[in-house]
Amino acid sequence: MQATPNTQAWTTTVLDECHELVRSQLRSLLQKMFENSNLAFLEFAEKAQSSASQIQFMEGLTIIQKNRGQVEEVFFRVAGSSFSRFGNPAYDSHVYKDEEVELTLLSKDEADIQVAMQNMVSSAAMGSAQELGAIRQRLAVLNNGKKIRDEEIPAGPECLARAFQEAARELILEHETMLIVYMLFDKFVLSKLAPMYKEYNERLLKAGLLPNLKYTVRKHHAARKPGSPGSAAGQTNKQSPAASQQGNTAQDQSLGDELFGNIMGLLAGRSQGGSGTGSDGASGGAGSGQATGNPLPQTEIVTAIDKVQHAAPVSGIEAEQIVAIQPGTEEHRNIVTTMSERLTAERKQLFTGIDRRRMPAADTQVIDLVGMMFEYLLKDEDLPNVAKAELCRLHTPYLKIAILDKRFFTDNSHPAHELLNTLANAATRWVFEDDLERGIFPSIRAVVQRVINEFVNNIELFSELLGIFNRSLNELVEKASAIEERTRQAAAGKEKLGLAREYAAQAIESRISGRKVPAAIRKMLGDVWLDKLMFIYLREPDSHSSPSWRLAIRTIEDIIWSVEPRLSEESQAELRVKLPVLRNRIAQAFVDLEAYGTTNNEAHLKQIATLQEDALDQPVDEQLAEIEDTAGEPEESPSIVEDFGQDITEDSAEEELLPPEIQAAAEKLKQIAFGTWFYIQESTDDHPVRVKLSWYSKMSGNYMFVDSMGVKSTVWQQRELAEMIATGKARVIGEGKVPFVKRALVAIRRILTGD
Known part of the structure; x- marks a missing residue:
């Protein structure tokens, strides 16, 4: 529809x-x-x-x-x-x-x-x-x-x-x-x-959707015996309304049958019209009508294909050779051509073992169609070359499948159809040419080898291999998801820790600012009490208003007030009166907040007590003199507050000045969901890199990307990424890709009709 x-x-x-x-x-x-x-x-x-x-x-x-x-x-x-x-x-x-x-x-x-x-x-x-x-x-x-x-x-x-x-x-x-x-x-x-x-x-x-549907648990059906090739090619698939309600694959298969029928008709017309040879350059005219008197039985064709399948491999290029070829060289540009020549050689080898004049026209067309399908695979830009080389080894076994059961082309649930779709889809994401052992390539190779070694006419083998491969793929997906989650958590945790440090530092700095605090106390506040405030911020809900936070802030204020220089005898006397209570309160706070950091309480309390005694015992005129001597001097101790929010401020200012096309890209970027895949190519000398948007930092404006295995790949500022999108160096990969077999058939029909 x-x-x-x-x-x-x-x-x-x-x-x-x-x-x-x-x-x-x-x-x-x-x-x-x-x-x-x-x-x-x-x-x-x-x-x-x-x-x-x-x-x-x-x-x-x-x-x-x-x-x-x-x-x-x-x-x-x-x-x-x-x-x-x-x-x-x-x-x-x-x-x-x-x-x-x-x-x-x-x-x-x-x-x-x-x-x-x-x-x-x-x-x-x-x-x-x-x-x-x-x-x-x-x-x-x-x-x-x-x-x-x-x-x-x-x-x-x-x-x-x-x-x-x-x-x-x-x-x-x-x-x-x-x-x-x-x-x-x-x-x-x-x-x-x-x-x-x-x-x-x-x-x-x-709403009128399948009103006569009776749900039953679907059982996998055995491969049907192939029907008449001629009728498969020319049959029109007309279904009554009742027939259209028989399952969620009926319409898909109907569309597939129509597509397959169109292609077979086009191939037949091309052969009868003498418009060219088959896709292998050797099969043209082989089945254009001469076989009607004494056609080759299907068993002989299958036996001939089987001999090619189990013979010594036709010379070609292997995955390990491909990864050793330097990109940009003539040899690298000829990789696909070399693989295509191997496919042609396999089909020629097949036709040397049979009387081509007796080959039924429909079987010749099916062999042509399988060849064109694998030629299309070689042109798939999303497939790494090593994956193309490995998957092309399935060419001969799939010739046999297509002869045995032409439902392979049209039935999405056919095990061989589903396996090829699954292998091709997995290879686009999970094959890494820089490390063939890292992703799904070993599993693809194992499946291909078992097909070559074990497939005779046992279609059920493909169901078994599909189950095995899916388990391997699921394991890989789970591992990648776990790694990505750890990567994302690490990035978020680092940001949260930085935010906590900034918040705690500002709280301390606001209480130190403008006051003469001894260097030792300033250091203690910047170490011990900064850590305590950080941990409170991270652990406590509504941390800034929690009892622990209020206790820590009050204690910091008590410490600062009790050790700063006394500028009058009255203030010294006030300190002398309040000091016993203050000391008890500070000591108790160290105990109460022990869970939030340092436990070396005794040494810290002793240090505070010493400086408190200095504030009491040192004559006021000497303390005044010290303040006058240090007046106008630059602050030797660095500020506790780090320059943490500067980048954000600068980014915000820059964003207002962005050129229109980059501003538009930045707005588009804000709408892109996490989990979106990108192709990134920073220069024409680089290979495009496939990465996924995994995390965004609201503090720094950074976008973090991971590779297929969930490992952190790169980080870009919002402006940098917007510029790359605007200039075409970064692009979103379109999702919802049509499965390989259907894409191949649609492309082949387009080629045959000249569209």
Whole structure:
């Protein structure tokens, strides 16, 4: 179904209605969760076996109550975005599978959360399997017949779990406390979704989507025997309304059948019209009608292909040779040509083993089509050359697949079709030419080698290999996600630490400024008490108004007042009267705030006491003389406040002076979501680098990018990145790329029709 303004508007209306329904139901469930969290945490606090645990639970309750609004806001925003993004090719789905996951790079705490969420999602999905299956199929109609994965279902269990994980970042809680929050989310939200999905499904049904659908668990079907090649090429796929409701892949396959039929017809016309040879330069005319009397049986063609598959490889270029070639050289520019020559040689080798005059026309055209598909693979600019070299080794086995089962071209769920799509897609992101062992390349090579060694006519081998490869890919994705999360946390932690230091330093400096504080005390405040204020800022909610912060500030003021020079006998007398109480108060503050830093209290108190005695015992005229002697002298001790916010101020001033095109790029940059991939090429001599926007610093204005493995790649200031976007040195990579096989077929049809 071709999308039109009317169908798009109707789709939006249907999704909006579902969104409102889901939002209403979730708001009620989330409200119950928060209401019950109060009772749960109070019970945990009552049963706590230590005062520390009791305090932890009570603090957790306070944090949850205080941040409830932010949690709800983030949760509904992220969950709601699943509706607005649905069917939009500008966004890529993030795949969260439940297969075995390697957790060696995750901390124990992170692993606990990850495993808990996976279990919750699986349980919720199983509890609503029938409704979710029907929703998935009905939504596929709104998605132009494209198959909907579990993680793509708007407000599906995986979507809601991701939304809550994002929202839970608003809660700064101890690990045990956070696990309780997730448990509550599971108990009062995820496990209660079945009625919501029932209404969700009914809303889609009311909109007229697959009214006769009967949901059944889909079983993988065995490969059908190939039908008549001629009928496959020329058949028109007309479906009744009832037939169009038989599953979420029906429309996709119908479109694929039509595309395949068009291509086969074009190839047949080209052959009969004598307009050229096949894609290998050797097959033209081989099956243009001569085979009708005594055509080659399929078994002979398959046997001939099998001999090529298991013969010594045709000479060509291997991945290890490619990585050794210097970019920019003539040899490097000829890499694709060399690989193309290898494909042609393999097809020529095939035709030397059979009587080409007896080759059925449709089989000749299929062989041509597979050759053109792999030629298209060589032209894919997103694929590294080493990946092209490895995937091209599948050329001969895929000739055999296409002869055995032409559904390979049209059925998205065909295991060989799906495997090729998956390998090509993974290679664009996870193959690193500078280190072939680093990413997914070893797994791609292992899959290719097993196909070459083991594939005879056992199509089920591809299902097995797809499962194995997906597990390897999921492990890699999980590792990269864990590394990226650590990278992001490290950057955010560094910024938060810097902010805490700045805030603490300003608090101390504002109390020192304009006063004659002994150098030893200034140093103590800049070391010991700066650390204490930093830790209070980092640990305490509303740190600047917390009891610990107020105690620390009062103690700093007490210390400064008690050691600064006395300019009159009256002030000395006042100090003498107040000093006993002050000393006790300062000493007690050291004890009370011991958890926030240094524990060498005795030495610090002794140092303070010595300077207090100096202020008492030294004659006033001598103290006055010292002040007069130092008047006008520059401050020897550096300011406690570092020049921390200067960059931000300068950036803000510069932003006002940006040229219009850079200002426009800066505004565009603000709208780009985290997780967006960029191609960066700072100069024409550099290879483009594929990096992902992972984090933005509101303090410094820095944008941090990571590579595919989640490792920090580079950092740019907002202005620098805006300039690169404006000049074309940085560009956003378009998401929602069409799977490889379909892209190849569309491109081949375009070539054959001369478009």
